[in-house]
Amino acid sequence: MDISFKQVSHTYQVNSPFEYHALKSLDFDIKSGQFVAIVGHTGSGKSTLIQHLNGLLKPTSGEVVIGDYRLKADEKTANIKGLREKVGVVFQYPEHQLFEETIEKDIAFGPKNFGASDETIQARIPKILEAVNLDVALLNRSPFDLSGGQMRRVAIAGVLAMEPDVLVLDEPTAGLDPRGQQEIMDMFYKLHHEKGLTTILVTHSMEDALKYADHVIILEQGKKYLEGKPEDIFVQQARLKQVQLDVPEEIQFLMDLEKRLGMTIHYEKQSVDDLADTIKHRLGGGQ
């Protein structure tokens, strides 16, 4: 589904002493099938933005268009339930939202609420478990008996069970160890391609944004600060520094390499193996 933000502003507690402008005239387009990373500091407006993607919040001015759905101030959105079925949101620490007696019931809760029949849900479950790499034998266990990483997979399975077209991920790897982080991100990346999803990843990790996204939007104090391809955005060290963001460590290294050794290597998402080979070659292969 195509997503479009047109001059979207959101102000909390309008006309009160606590009035707070979280989003300010935000304008951007996301094409169906894109993998977009939204990057910004705590307080830059990322969470407010996310809540506009499935109608938990509406703009106080401007409009958000998601496929056939439109969110606009003072206008009732037609069939907002349909929108929430299409846009799956994995919130931060989603395992905190588990509540059912068994893993199976927890996964089924979402689609059931949207009116899916038991047969449909039962048919979906094995495929979803495979996607999130959970054993079918766990289905009748309590989700609270699982490790943190497994609980997160169950929570994600509950979102996938609705078969959304758009997947919104809010810091999906927070708190996981390196292996857990990579497994979860690789899983989302695979799903993105296999199911032709539109994926929106909210992250603090410049490295993940660079690795997975084909488009990056940087937010600063509720405004769009930069937008473009990750390999174009993340080389703009000075501009990123202005808003106290770092360039990803690979790119930082290549910049310093150029400064110290006068060796220019362009970043083209090459692997660390390839990078090492290039450096070896340029340095004449050492001894």
Next chain:
Amino acid sequence: MTTEQVIFNNVSFRYAEDQPWVLKNVNFSIKQDEWVAILGHNGSGKSTIAKLMNGLLFPDEGEIYVHGIKVTPDTVWDVREKVGMVFQNPDNQFVGTTVRDDVAFGLENRGIDRNIMIKRIEESLLSVRMTDYLLHEPHRLSGGQKQRVAIAGVLAIQPNLIILDEATAMLDPRGRKEIMTTVNDLRRETKVNLVSITHDLNEITGADRVIVMNDGEVWLETVPRELFKQETALRQIGLDVPFTAKLANRLQTDFEFSQQPLTQKELLDQLWTFHSNK
């Protein structure tokens, strides 16, 4: 007084009798003035170690000594005088309505004289560079600032040992950097023992020693520089080395580095020598 601040002697622990062992025969000691990082994947037992160190849990087998005191239900209050702890979630550890009140809380609990209290609050907030926020409300601070205030609250008690139990896990990169700077400052300016618990190898470069946990057992005790060479083995236990170490390990097949580089700067320094000798 012994120079071993913490001793784990054949410690085993499980949460219930029908549950698997979380820690199995764990042995290690931490010396005076050391900063030790405890590293491990989710569920490796590293946080259980922290909870055993200040008597939030007690071992099923073996003994733990903190500053010469054996940790038991009877000595737990003496132990907690020696051990301060900073937890993962910055929002779960505030009691005061201002930064000053919050740092004062532990001191008030111990009935410390008001004049000393004022001095200690001032000193500990200075150590974490939060003096300008004395009358701010803690919940309005950023994540990094909140954790710095939590550290100040612990410092004010003047413990021998501070445990940071994944204190950066819920922070953004800026907050993480703030905490690592604070920890490095403390390391330089005070004599307090530090134990930092993490799964992020970027955070251990300043530590004197690393204890790596895997499935409830001590997998390796080493120094950061040595650990960074163990890329393949670390990956097998769910951990990963930083980009700099990965690149260095691949370059090492052709270039003989005088030592394993810990930071990008160290790696560039080494490469520069090869470059200039060409």
